[in-house]
Amino acid sequence: MVDDPILARSNTLIAGRYAVDTAQSLPDAGGGLPAFVAWDRQVSGARLAALAVSRDASPRVLALSVLGEPAESLMVPLAHGIAPLAAGKGYFVICSPPPGPPISTGLNLWPEKALLDLVLRPAAQVLDYLYRRKLTHRAIRPNNVFQPARGQPVTLGAAWAAPPAMHQPAVFESPYTAMCEAAGRGDGTIADDVYALGVLLLALSSGRLPMANMDDAAVIRWKLDLGSFAALTRDMTVPVQLAELLRGMLAEDPDHRPLPAQLLDLAKLRGRRVAARPPRRSQTALTLNDMAVFDSRTLAYALFRDEKRAIQFLRNGLISQWLRRGVGDAGLATRIEDLVRNRIADTKSGPLGDPLLVMHTIAVLNPRMPLCWRGFALWPDALAAVLAQGVAANAILLAVAGELLAGEIANAWSDQEPWRPVHPDMTQHRRLFQGEGTGGLLRLFYTLNPLLPNRIAGMAMGWVLGMADLMHFLESAAEKAGDSVIDPHTLAFIVARSDRKTETFASTLAGAKGAAAIKTAELVLLEDLQTRYYPVPMPALAKWAAARLRPDLIRWHNRPRREAMDVRLDALAQTGFISRLLAVTEDLTARAADIAGARLASNELLWIDAEIAAMDRNGTARKADSERSAQAIAGGIGLSVFVLMAMSVLLR
Amino acid sequence: MSAGTKLGRGMGGSIVLLLGLAAGGLIALSPDIALPATILLLPGLLALILDRTPGCGVARAILLFQGAACVHPVMNAWYRCAGIDGCMGYLADWPTVARVWLAAACAWAMSQILPLGLMALYDYRMRYRRIALMARRETLAAEWGLEDDDPAG
Numbered sequence: 045m046v047d048d049p050i051l052a053r054s055n056t057l058i059a060g061r062y063a064v065d066t067a068q069s070l071p072d073a074g075g076g077l078p079a080f081v082a083w084d085r086q087v088s089g090a091r092l093a094a095l096a097v098s099r100d101a102s103p104r105v106l107a108l109s110v111l112g113e114p115a116e117s118l119m120v121p122l123a124h125g126i127a128p129l130a131a132g133k134g135y136f137v138i139c140s141p142p143p144g145p146p147i148s149t150g151l152n153l154w155p156e157k158a159l160l161d162l163v164l165r166p167a168a169q170v171l172d173y174l175y176r177r178k179l180t181h182r183a184i185r186p187n188n189v190f191q192p193a194r195g196q197p198v199t200l201g202a203a204w205a206a207p208p209a210m211h212q213p214a215v216f217e218s219p220y221t222a223m224c225e226a227a228g229r230g231d232g233t234i235a236d237d238v239y240a241l242g243v244l245l246l247a248l249s250s251g252r253l254p255m256a257n258m259d260d261a262a263v264i265r266w267k268l269d270l271g272s273f274a275a276l277t278r279d280m281t282v283p284v285q286l287a288e289l290l291r292g293m294l295a296e297d298p299d300h301r302p303l304p305a306q307l308l309d310l311a312k313l314r315g316r317r318v319a320a321r322p323p324r325r326s327q328t329a330l331t332l333n334d335m336a337v338f339d340s341r342t343l344a345y346a347l348f349r350d351e352k353r354a355i356q357f358l359r360n361g362l363i364s365q366w367l368r369r370g371v372g373d374a375g376l377a378t379r380i381e382d383l384v385r386n387r388i389a390d391t392k393s394g395p396l397g398d399p400l401l402v403m404h405t406i407a408v409l410n411p412r413m414p415l416c417w418r419g420f421a422l423w424p425d426a427l428a429a430v431l432a433q434g435v436a437a438n439a440i441l442l443a444v445a446g447e448l449l450a451g452e453i454a455n456a457w458s459d460q461e462p463w464r465p466v467h468p469d470m471t472q473h474r475r476l477f478q479g480e481g482t483g484g485l486l487r488l489f490y491t492l493n494p495l496l497p498n499r500i501a502g503m504a505m506g507w508v509l510g511m512a513d514l515m516h517f518l519e520s521a522a523e524k525a526g527d528s529v530i531d532p533h534t535l536a537f538i539v540a541r542s543d544r545k546t547e548t549f550a551s552t553l554a555g556a557k558g559a560a561a562i563k564t565a566e567l568v569l570l571e572d573l574q575t576r577y578y579p580v581p582m583p584a585l586a587k588w589a590a591a592r593l594r595p596d597l598i599r600w601h602n603r604p605r606r607e608a609m610d611v612r613l614d615a616l617a618q619t620g621f622i623s624r625l626l627a628v629t630e631d632l633t634a635r636a637a638d639i640a641g642a643r644l645a646s647n648e649l650l651w652i653d654a655e656i657a658a659m660d661r662n663g664t665a666r667k668a669d670s671e672r673s674a675q676a677i678a679g680g681i682g683l684s685v686f687v688l689m690a691m692s693v694l695l696r
Numbered sequence: 697m698s699a700g701t702k703l704g705r706g707m708g709g710s711i712v713l714l715l716g717l718a719a720g721g722l723i724a725l726s727p728d729i730a731l732p733a734t735i736l737l738l739p740g741l742l743a744l745i746l747d748r749t750p751g752c753g754v755a756r757a758i759l760l761f762q763g764a765a766c767v768h769p770v771m772n773a774w775y776r777c778a779g780i781d782g783c784m785g786y787l788a789d790w791p792t793v794a795r796v797w798l799a800a801a802c803a804w805a806m807s808q809i810l811p812l813g814l815m816a817l818y819d820y821r822m823r824y825r826r827i828a829l830m831a832r833r834e835t836l837a838a839e840w841g842l843e844d845d846d847p848a849g
Contacts, residue, residue, distance in 0.1 A: 601840045645840040652833045659822050666818050667811070674810030675753025682760025682803055689767035 058125035061086045062138045064094040066129050072149065073142045075188025075201040076211045082138050093119065093142060094127070095205035097135040100436035101227065102428055102493040103205045110177050111204070114140055117166035118173065119190075119202040124495070132505030135495060137205040144193060146201070148186035153251035156283050163189075163248060164289075164307060166197040167241050171304035175234040182208035182232055184240035185216050186247060207429035208232060214260035215253065215276070216240045218298070219267040220412050222260060223345065225441065227429035228414075228422025235298035238307070242293030243276060250280040261349075265335065268342045271296055271322075288314065296412065326370035332357065340367065340376060344410035347402060351419050355398045358384050358405060379408050396451050403457060415457045420444050424454040427473060428492035435489050435499065446485050449477045486533060490540030498537045511542055511577035515585075518570070522584040529588070530566050538573070546572055563592055564630075571622040581620025590617035593629050600635070601642035712744065715759070728780045729773055732787035736766050739800040754807045761803035765796040 057063050061084055068081035073093045084090035097103045108121050119139040126133050154163070167184065174181055183203030190199045209229035214222035218239050221229045247253050254276040255263050266275040272294040273287075282290065289310065295301050306313050329336035330343065333350035337343045343363070347354035357363050358380070368377035387393075387401040399418050406416045414421045420441060422430055427445065434442030448454050454470055477488050490496070498508040498517075508517050514537065518529050530538070530553065539550045549572050553565035567589055574582060590613040597613075600606045609628055616624045723730040734741070740759035747755035769792050777786040836842060 601842075603839055603841055642840050642842075645836045646842055649833060649836050649842055652829045652836075656826060656829055659826055666822075667815060670814035670818055671811040672750070672753065673814050675749060675751075675757060675807050677810055678757035678803055678806040679753060679760060681806070682757050682764060686760050686764035686767070689764045693767055693771045 056128050057085065058082075058094075058127055058136060058138055059123035062092065062094070062123055062125075062127075064127040064134075064136050064138075066127075066134070070142075072146050072187070073201075074205070075146070075183055075185065075203070077202075077205050080136070082136070091141055092122065093139045093202070094136040095139060095202055097124075097137060097205050097495065099497060099499070100432055101206050101210060102432050102496050103135070103137055104203070104208060104231075105495060106231075107179050107204050108137065108495075110179060115173055116169065117197060117199045118170045119199060121202065121204045124204075126507045126509070133507040135497070135507050135509075137202065139202040139204070142190040142201060143196070143199050144190050146187045147189050147191050147198065147248070151186060151247065151251060151253070154248040156249065156286055158195075159245055159248055159286070160310065162191070162195070162197045164241070164245060167200060167244075168304045168307035170200050171234055171237050171241070172308065174237075175304050180208060180231050180234055181237045182229070182240075183212065184237055184244055185212055186244065186253070189244065207426065207432075209236070210429065212240065213253075214263045215255050215258075216243045218272060218296070219264045219345075220414055221423070222267075223264050223348070224414050224421045224423060224426070225430060225433065227433035228420070228426040230423030230426035232423070233298055234304060235301045238293050238301045238304065239272070239298075241307075242290050242301075245286065245293070246276055246280075246282065246290055249282060249286055252280075254280065264345065265342065268345050269338070285314075324371050324373055326366065326372075328370050330362075330366045330370065340371060340373065340409045343367075344406045344413050347406050347409070348413065348416040348419070348421060351399065351402050354402050354405070358401060363405070376408070380405055383408065396447070396453075400453070400456070403453070407457060415448075415454060417448060417453060418444055424448075424458070424470060427454075427470075428489075431485060431489040432493050432496060435486070442485060446477070449474050449485075449488070484536060486536035487540050490537045494541070498534060500531060500533050508537075509541070511538070511546075511573055514538070514541075515573055515578035515582065519582045519585045522582075522588040525588050527592075528562070528566060529585075530569065538569070542573070542577070546576070560596075567592065567622060567626060571626055574622055582622070583618055583620040586617040586620045586622055586625060589622050589625050590614065593625055596629055600638050601645075602638050605638065715741075715744070726774070728778065728783040729770060729787065731780060732773070732784050733766065733770060735788050736769070736793060736796045737762050739797055739804075743800075743804070754804065757807050758800045758803040761799040762796050765799035769796070 063083045063085060065081045065083065070079040070081060070093055073079035074095045077098075078096040080094045080096065082092040082094035084092060103124065108124050111120050112122065114120055114122075119142060122138045122140065124137045125135070127136050128134075167189075171181065181200060181203050183206075184200060188201035188203070190201060191197075192199075207227050207229070208231050209217060209221060210226050212222075212229070216239075217229070218236065221232060221236060224230075243254065255266065258266070263275075266278075269275070270278065273291045276294065277287070277290075292300065292302050292313070293307075302313055323339040323341050325339045326337075329338055331337070332343070332346040333353055335342065335346045335349070337346050347357075347363075361381070361384075364377040364380045364384070367380060368374050383401060383404050387397055390397055393400055403416055406413050414423050427448075430441060430445050434440075434445055452474065473488055473492070476491055477485060490498075495509065497503060497506065498514065502521055503517055506513070506517055508514050514534070518525075522529065535550055535554060539547050542550070546569070549565070549569040553562065553569050556562040556565040570585065570589065574585075593613060594610065597606045597609055600609065612628055613625060616628065719730065719734070722733060737759065740755060740762045743755035743758045744752060747753075749755075769787055773783050773787045777783040
C-alpha cells in the first residue's frame, strides 16, 4: 500500500493516520475537484479519497467539524489537514472513497422505480441526515453522485473541499443562487439541495441534462420567466407521477419544496399540494439590457444585470409607469416610486445612494432575489468565500465586499424582508473589518477562512495555517529577508489566527510611526510569537534580529559595554531566541544606568576642562603665591636663627 | 617690589612700632650701644622704608637675619665696651658690620631666589596634575563617546 518512504513518515500523515499519494490521482472522485488516493495506515489496504483544497476557495469548515463518522450513501469527510506534494504542501480533505464511477460517465435513461429507489431514497436519507445536523450538501450534480454498479443505490459525493455550490452548474441551482458569484452562493438551505436533487432526477429520467445547450444567463432567464419546472421540462416528457414530485421539488419558493424526510414517504407527499401564485404578466414587454421583461420577477433580474440603466429607468419613472400600466400592479409601482422619492431626498448615503436604490428596488420587485450590489449577486452567508475569491483574483469583488461591510448594506438588505436570513456574525465581521490598525478585509479573510494559508508570495509552496507554521516559514526565509519580515498581509494573518494578547502587539506594530518604532514593535511581536507558539531555537531569525538590533547599540553611551553587547548579540543569536536578544538591548535598568553614567561622565569632563582652563589662567596668582610663600619662609628661617642665637646667648 | 596690601602695610606699621619701641628702649638703657647697633641694622631699616611687599615680607626677613647676626656682637659689646667711641670701635668695625650686612644680603637674596624655586615647584606640580587630568579626560571621552554623542541622548 504505502511504498513511498515519504508517505510512510508519520509527520506527513493527516490526523496521524492518513497518507496522501499525490502520484495517484482519482480523476472522477472529486466531482470536479482534484482528488488523489489516500491510505489509512491504521487499516491495512484501506483506500480512501483525498480531495485537494484550492488556495483560493475555502473548504466548508462547519461541515468538516460536524461530520466525521461514516454515513451511508455519502462521502463523509474523515479528516483534513496538510500533506506534502511533489513540491511544497497542500491541504486535503480525506473522504470515504467513491463506491464507483459518477453517474455522469454513462448518463442514460433511468426507469422511474430505479430513480425513486436508487436515487431519491438514498439521497433523501443523506439530506435528512445533513438537515438534522443543520448542514447542507450543495454539490448534487451528476459528476458528484456515484453508483457502485447497476441496480445499486447511489452515493452523494463529497462537498466539503470547496465553498458551497461553487462548482454547481447553473441548471442544478435555483435561479436565485445560480445568478450569484460562484463563491457567493452560500450554504443555503436544505431546500436548495432538494432543488438540485430534483434536477438530477429530471436529468436521469430523460437520460440527458436539461437546458444543456444554454449559457448560464439564458438558463436563469428561462427559469425566471417560465418557472423552474416549466423551463427545465419544456423540451422533455416527464412521467406524470414523477412530474408531480418534481414540480414540488423545483418550486420557486424554497418553503414550498418538500423536506428530505417527506421525500422518504412518497405516498404522503403525493397529497401535498402547495399553490404558488404566478406573477402578474404584462402584455407589452419592457426592454431592459436587451431583455424583454414581462413580469416583476424578470424585471428584478434585468435591473440587477445593468445597474447603470436601472438607475436611469428608475429615476425617469419608466419602471413604475410600466408596473402600473403594463403589469397592472399599482401597489408595487407606488412602492418603487416611494423608494425613488426617498433616494432623491436622501443626502446621507452619498455615492452609495444609487446602488442602495437598485438593491432595494430589486428586493421589492422580487423578494427571493439575493443581495444585488453593483452588478454582483451574493448571499451574505457566503462572505468568507467571497473574500477568498476577491483576495485571490477579483479586486472589484473585494472592493464590493468591503463596501457591503462598511456601509452595513447586508443588514439593510436583511432588514427589508423579515424572512431573510441575517448572518449572525455580520456585526462581528464589521467590527473586525473596521478595527483600527489591524482591521481590514485581509484580517476578515483570514479570520473567516481558517483553513486557507497565508497568501504572501514567499509562501506559495507551503501551506502556512497557524503561528507555528508561520514562524517555521520565517525561520527558513530569514536569511534572505530584508528590513522587515512582517508585511501588512502577514500582519493581518497574525491578527486573525492568533489570540488577543498577540493582537495587542500586532496593533502596536500597525500603529507604529517611524522606522525605529516599527522595528522595535516587529521584534517584540516576533518574540511573542516565538515564545508562545514556536518555542524552539530559530538561529536564522535570531541572526536577522541581531542584525536589526545592532544599529541600535549606538544608543548606548558606554563604549566598552556596547562592544560587549555586540559580541553578546552574536553569541545569543546562535542560541536562536529573540527574547534573549531583546533582553540585552531592551534592559531598561541597564539603559537608565548607562544614561546616568553618561551624565556623570559629561559632568566630570566639564569639571576637568574647567580645571585645566584654571591652570592656564592662574599663572600670575601662582607667582604672587610663590613670592608670599618665599617671604614667609625667609622670615621663618630668620626668626628661627634669631631665636637660636638669643637662646645660645641667654643659656651661656 | 609689588605694591603692599592694607594688611601688609598694617603689619609693616606694627614692625616699625616694635622696632621704634626696641630702639627707644635700647637708647634709654644704653645709648652707646644704640648708635652702632643702628649702623649694623641700617640695611634692614632702609628695606623697611623701601619695601612695598604685603606685610613688608622682605624687610622683615632682612631684619630678622640681621637681628640674629647682631645678637652675639651686641651681647659682647654690652659687657666689654663703654662709651660711644668704645662701642663704635667694638661694634662698628668692618668685620662685624660686614657679617651683619652679609646676613641682610642673604635674607634679601633668599627672598628673591626662593619665589623662583617655589614657582618651579608649582609648575612641576601643575604639569603632572594637568597630565593626570588629560589622561582622565581621554579615558572618559573614549569610554562614553562624549566627543561624538550627547550624553543626555
